[in-house]
Each structure stands twice: as C-alpha cells, then as structure tokens.
Amino acid sequence: MPKNKISKEKSIRHAKTMTEIVISLVLLGAGGFFVRNAMKEASTVQSSPYFDDKDIAVTDVENTSVPDPNQIIYESRSVDTKDKFRGDLILVNEDHEYFGGDEDLVSIIEMNSENERTCFTAVDSTYTILRQVYEPMAQMIQDFSDQYNNDRLIIYGSYRTKEFQQQLYDDDVAQSEDGKSTKVAKAGFSEHESGLAFDFTEADNYDYDGTGDYAWINANCYKYGFIVRYTKSKEKITKIQDEPWHFRYVGIPHAYYMDSNDLCLEEYIDLIRKHPYDGEHLEFKDDKDTEYEVYFVASDDGAEKTTVPVPNGVRYEISGNNVDGFIVTVYKNQKPLVEEAPTKSFEDTSEENTENTTGDEETTDDGSDKTEE
Structure with missing residues (x-):
C-alpha cells in the first residue's frame, strides 16, 4: 500500500477519535451545567406564602392512658x-302530702318478742312501724340501754292510718279556741303515716325531752340512720315546733350529712x-x-x-x-x-295493710299530752 494512503487513513482515524473526545467533553460539560443550576435553584426556593412557617409539635398518636379502675360506669x-x-x-310536711297504702309494717312488740328484746316496749301490739326501720331503731335503743342500764323507753307514737290522723286532727281542733290545730298535722301530711317516724316517751315521767341520759340518743341517732326531725332552730322551715321525741328514719349516709351540716330534711x-x-x-x-x-x-x-x-x-x-x-x-x-x-x-298496692290502726298519741298515764305533728 502506498505510503501516502496509510497516512491518510491514520489522519481520518485520528480526526474521528478527536471528534468523539470533543463530543464527550461537551456532553459532560452540559450535564455539569444543568446539575449546578438545579442545585443552585433548589437552594433559593422560597416558602409558600400560604404556609404557616411555625414549629409544629409532633403528637404521639399512641394511646398510653391507663383506665381508672375506680371509675364508676x-x-x-x-x-x-x-x-x-x-x-x-320522701319529704312529708304541710306542703307535701304522703301517698301510700302498701306499707310493709311490723308490730313493735311482736318483733321484740321474736328477737328477745326487753330493753324497750310500745303501748300495745297494734303499734307498728316499717319493717326496715325496726332493726336500726331497736339497735339504737339496745345500745343506749346497755350503756346506761336503762330499759324505761316506750314507743308511744308510730305508724298511723290516714283515718286515725284525721281523728286526732279533729279532736285537737275541737279543743282549740280558734278552731285551728296547733298540735296535729292534717290527715295525709304527717310523717307518722309513712311508717318512717316514731315518738319516744319514758316510763318514769311519761315525758321525753332528750336530756340527761337520753341526750345520748339525740346526739347519736344519726349513726343508726335517724334524725331528730323537728328542732327549735329549724321551726321557721319545718313549721313544727321543737319535738325532741320525734325521730325520722332517712338512712345512715343522709342522717350523717344532715347532722354534720345542721340541715333539716327540707334543706x-x-x-x-x-x-x-x-x-x-x-x-x-x-x-x-x-x-x-x-x-x-x-x-x-x-x-x-x-x-x-x-x-x-x-x-x-x-x-x-x-x-x-x-x-x-x-x-x-x-x-x-x-x-x-x-x-x-x-x-301493685294491696289491701293487706289497710286495717293497720294504732292508738298512739293517746293521753299519757299522768294525763299530760305533747305537741304532735
């Protein structure tokens, strides 16, 4: 092959190689340019005017609270x-009538006999009280008797029928000078009709004023679920004068709260x-x-x-x-x-208790009587 032909081919190959190198360098340069501009552009991007650029606390969505085992459902x-x-x-007073008729009553004397209690008595076996009231009443008197060696208490006021309450009211009106009763509540408006209340007297003087040894009962009755229903300090609210002998069952929680806070039932x-x-x-x-x-x-x-x-x-x-x-x-x-x-x-009211009557609030043996609500 002629020498000049070989030189020409080498020149062509050389030129081709150089061209490829130049193209590669151009491509590399262009790629670097675009990468550099993209990074530059990214570093200068501004926050959106619609975005609140504030620190946002990250909330742990996992529920870690522990249920309170004492929470009431x-x-x-x-x-x-x-x-x-x-x-x-129930509130029974001159403004709120008692509606009953199916009271679960028990004879106080018969219950005493069944339970062999001799620390107190009632006037006779017709004197009744609500079944749930008998036991706390008897326990209170038993504790008093054990402490003071006193068995002289008598229940002389207990459950009354509406008819008997009316009789007491009419008798008191007939004896008054102005035709009004100042001692007896109208029929339907006496706590005694509910079977939740009872009255004390005692066998020595046939009088009970909550003093002497008996002061223990008036001071501690709340522990058994009772309140002294009518006190002198609450006369304007109850509209009944002081009756230290009249006790009303309300249950231990409520008796405690009323006693501790000097509240009558109305309050x-x-x-x-x-x-x-x-x-x-x-x-x-x-x-x-x-x-x-x-x-x-x-x-x-x-x-x-x-x-x-x-x-x-x-x-x-x-x-x-x-x-x-x-x-x-x-x-x-x-x-x-x-x-x-x-x-x-x-x-579901039945007539099984409609014949329950009592002779309570009779004149005491010494001829005296008391103000009765």
Whole structure:
C-alpha cells in the first residue's frame, strides 16, 4: 500500500477519535451545567406564602392512658314515675302530702318478742312501724340501754292510718279556741303515716325531752340512720315546733350529712336537687370513712316511666323525694348487697295493710299530752 494512503487513513482515524473526545467533553460539560443550576435553584426556593412557617409539635398518636379502675360506669334503669312518692327520703310536711297504702309494717312488740328484746316496749301490739326501720331503731335503743342500764323507753307514737290522723286532727281542733290545730298535722301530711317516724316517751315521767341520759340518743341517732326531725332552730322551715321525741328514719349516709351540716330534711332535699346526675354529684365520707355519692334525677311526670342512671356493679339505693324526682345514693367501693330489683309499683298496692290502726298519741298515764305533728 502506498505510503501516502496509510497516512491518510491514520489522519481520518485520528480526526474521528478527536471528534468523539470533543463530543464527550461537551456532553459532560452540559450535564455539569444543568446539575449546578438545579442545585443552585433548589437552594433559593422560597416558602409558600400560604404556609404557616411555625414549629409544629409532633403528637404521639399512641394511646398510653391507663383506665381508672375506680371509675364508676353508669347504666339506665327504668322506674315507675309514681315511685317518686316512696322511699326513705320522701319529704312529708304541710306542703307535701304522703301517698301510700302498701306499707310493709311490723308490730313493735311482736318483733321484740321474736328477737328477745326487753330493753324497750310500745303501748300495745297494734303499734307498728316499717319493717326496715325496726332493726336500726331497736339497735339504737339496745345500745343506749346497755350503756346506761336503762330499759324505761316506750314507743308511744308510730305508724298511723290516714283515718286515725284525721281523728286526732279533729279532736285537737275541737279543743282549740280558734278552731285551728296547733298540735296535729292534717290527715295525709304527717310523717307518722309513712311508717318512717316514731315518738319516744319514758316510763318514769311519761315525758321525753332528750336530756340527761337520753341526750345520748339525740346526739347519736344519726349513726343508726335517724334524725331528730323537728328542732327549735329549724321551726321557721319545718313549721313544727321543737319535738325532741320525734325521730325520722332517712338512712345512715343522709342522717350523717344532715347532722354534720345542721340541715333539716327540707334543706337537704333542696341541696340534693342542686346536684343533678349530669352535674356535680354530692360526695362525702362519714365518720367511719365510708364514701358516698348522691345525685338527683328529675321525674318524667309526662310518662309512666322515668329513666334513672345508676352505677353498674356498685351498691346503690333509689328513693323518691315525694316532690319532683329521685335521689340516688351510691355506696362507693361497695359491691351490691343483692341484685337490684325494680321498685314495687303503686299499681301493685294491696289491701293487706289497710286495717293497720294504732292508738298512739293517746293521753299519757299522768294525763299530760305533747305537741304532735
């Protein structure tokens, strides 16, 4: 091959190689240019005017809360609306009539005989009281008797029928100068008709004024669920003059609270009304550190039934207030004593107790008598 031809081919190859090198360098340069501009552009991007450029706290969405094992869970319970007229906390006074008729009554003397109690008695076997009231009443008197060696107490006022209450009222009006009764409540408006109240006298003077040894009873009755219903300091509210012999059962939690805060029943009913279920409940401890929670539920007077929220798995009691609703008492940290049963309806009223009458409030043996509500 001619020498000049070889030189030409080498020149072509050389030129081709150089061209490829130049193209590669151009491509590399262009790539670097675009990368550099992109990085530069990225470093100068401004925040959006629609973005709130503030520190945002990072929230841990994991639920780490621990359920409170002492939290009370409530459920709905349907009760007869008419049952607002029954229960240990019913208010009976000159403005609020008692509606009853199916009281579960027991003879005080017969119960004493069954239980071999001799520390007190009643006028006769016709003197009756509600079954649930007998035992705390008897236990209170027994404790008093054991402490003071005194067995002179007599129950001279207990349950009365409406008819007997009317008789007492009419007799008092007939003896008054102005045709008005100042000693006896009108028929239907006496606590004695509920079976929740009783009166003391004593066998020495046939008088009971809550003094001397008997002062122990008036001072400690709250421990058994009783209150001295009518006191001198509350006469303007109760409209009944001082009766240190008249005791009313309301249950231990309520008797404790009323005694500790110097409240009569009228005041206490008003106080509970200020603590509705959907508001702040009344919470307190008694002198034995037993915890209670009390709240009010208004009755649905336009319906036969009222829904009452009650605690699940915790002891509770429902009582009407005889005015406008129900009072629920929760015994916190206590299990139910028995499975709660619906309150007996007024429609189930029987006539088995309609013949229960008593001769209480008769003139005492020395011819004296007392002011009676």
